[in-house]
Amino acid sequence: MRxxxxxxxxxxxxxxxxxxALCEIRRPGEWRLQTVGFSRQPVLxxxxxxxxxxxxxxxxELKRAALLIVPGGYLWERGQGDEAxxxxxxxxxxxxxxxxxxxxVLVLARAGLLDACRHTGSWPGHIGAHVPGYAGAEQFDATVLAVSDGGVITASQLGGVEFAREVIRTLDLYSPSDREHWYRMFKHALPPPWCAGEVSAAAAAA
Incomplete structure (x- = not known):
């Protein structure tokens, strides 16, 4: 069971x-979220x-894995973290x-997972500069902040909301319309329909 x-x-x-993304994963209560490390020692x-x-x-536990999330950090640009x-x-x-x-994203490139799928990152050339064996340059899409393809989600450092949207979609959280309302709320500050009453009340009280 994943x-x-x-x-x-x-x-x-x-x-x-x-x-x-982590907040939305936990909100419905349907998924177990676990923090994994190179060891069980505290990290900063x-x-x-x-x-x-x-x-x-x-x-x-591979049979239970529904998703593995790898955040950024200077560790990856130093070529460390083979276990990841x-x-x-x-x-x-x-x-x-x-x-x-x-x-x-460099972790996924080093794993060979970006060679045959559409993906993105923080800027063109960044992956190739750090991963000599990277063969997916033609699949790199600089026009998006996050994208999902072939079981791989990648995002720019500026695409936190877009990354969360791809995770939400991948885990099938909420309905398609609710997912779109969620994105508009956090990206463009457009209140969803279920907040309309609260917004109107706040405006009237102002």
């Missing part, structure tokens, strides 16, 4: 990259949050999607 979303935390991970995020991984990458590359490859091969933001 009921678990794994979020990779490590020293210096960008804690804001997947924040909205880029923003200074201390996080305690619940399990290691070697302990991932292997884990991404294993999760994807087991039939579950993998997702990454900003430099986290």
């Amino acid at each position: 009921d678990t979303v794994y979020f990779l935390a490590f020293d210096g991970f960008a804690d804001w990259h997947a924040a909205q 995020s880029m923003g200074g949050l201390r996080v305690l991984p619940e399990l290691t990458l070697a302990e991932l 590359v292997d884990a991404a490859r294993r999760v994807h091969a087991a039939g579950a999607p993998v997702a990454a933001v900003d430099s986290g």
